[in-house]
Amino acid sequence: MNQDNTKTKSVEIDILALLHKLWTKKLLILFIAFYFAAFSFLGTYFFIQPTYTSTTRIYVVNQATDNNNLSAQDLQAGTYLVNDYKEIITSNDVLSEVIKDEKLNLSEAELAKMISVNIPTDTRLISISVNAKTGQDAQTLANKVRKVASEKIKKVTKVEDVTTLEEAKLPESPSSPNIKRNVLLGAILGGFVAIVAVLVREVLDDRIRRPEDVEDVLEMTLLGIVPDTDKI
Numbered sequence: 586m587n588q589d590n591t592k593t594k595s596v597e598i599d600i601l602a603l604l605h606k607l608w609t610k611k612l613l614i615l616f617i618a619f620y621f622a623a624f625s626f627l628g629t630y631f632f633i634q635p636t637y638t639s640t641t642r643i644y645v646v647n648q649a650t651d652n653n654n655l656s657a658q659d660l661q662a663g664t665y666l667v668n669d670y671k672e673i674i675t676s677n678d679v680l681s682e683v684i685k686d687e688k689l690n691l692s693e694a695e696l697a698k699m700i701s702v703n704i705p706t707d708t709r710l711i712s713i714s715v716n717a718k719t720g721q722d723a724q725t726l727a728n729k730v731r732k733v734a735s736e737k738i739k740k741v742t743k744v745e746d747v748t749t750l751e752e753a754k755l756p757e758s759p760s761s762p763n764i765k766r767n768v769l770l771g772a773i774l775g776g777f778v779a780i781v782a783v784l785v786r787e788v789l790d791d792r793i794r795r796p797e798d799v800e801d802v803l804e805m806t807l808l809g810i811v812p813d814t815d816k817i
Contacts (some may be wrong), residue, residue: 606787607780614779622768623776626734629767639723641731644736645670646710646746667704670711671743674702674734687726700730709783710750713795718754785786 607614650695673679680693689696703712713731735747 600695603784603787605785610779610783614776614783617779618772618776621778622772625767625771627766629762629764633762634718635754636718636761637720637723638714638716638760639720639727639753639756640712640714640751641749641753642712642725642751643731643735644750645742645744645747647747669742670704670738671702673737674711674713674730675700679730679733679737683726683729686733687729688720688801696726699726713753715753724753724755761779 641649677693680696682692683689684693684696699716701714701716703714704710713727713734715723715727715730717726731749731753735749738744738747
């Protein structure tokens with residue numbers, strides 16, 4: 586029983602010693618965390634191409650009352666055609682017309698990767714977002730895609746009308762990269778690396794610096810301590 590208590594006490598002392606070591610190295614840990622944060626800031630600011638996002642929204646009006654020319658699939662417009670709307674917006678016909686009108690040096694596949702379509706459940710609201718290297722390009726392309734896609738949706742699904750709910754606006758700041766988030770993650774990573782390095786070095790350090798180290802390493806009972814006369 587006494588032996589178990591001794592082992593438990595020894596573990597507690599070791600943990601306290603590690604915590605004390607971290608406290609004594611706090612300036613080093615903070616410096617490394619700051620270094621990683623600064624590196625993250627510089628890397629994000631100078632080496633990562635900023636991306637701007639502009640979003641426009643449209644509303645699909647109820648289908649026309651003239652059903653003579655509508656197929657069974659066309660009659661399911663509205664909430665049942667959300668996937669169809671998305672496919673139409675990113676179809677090659679729409680993308681090729683946008684590329685032609687805007688004189689873009691892009692393929693349909695490349696332009697499709699710049700476009701994201703979001704349709705909330707049980708609604709006919711469609712959000713079209715475009716990512717581009719400049720805010721002006723993002724705004725221009727979003728509005729152009731909306732205009733071409735609206736006409737295509739009316740033609741294919743025979744809906745009564747597609748109304749512009751919100752035009753794309755010029756974004757004030759990049760949507761990515763997130764500099765604040767990257768700097769914070771860099772600081773956290775730097776602090777973690779510093780703490781791990783300090784703990785590993787302390788654990789692997791087998792030098793005898795305390796009286797308890799003699800008993801732990803040599804497994805012998807300590808009979809006495811010779812005082813340092815310089816400190817007396």
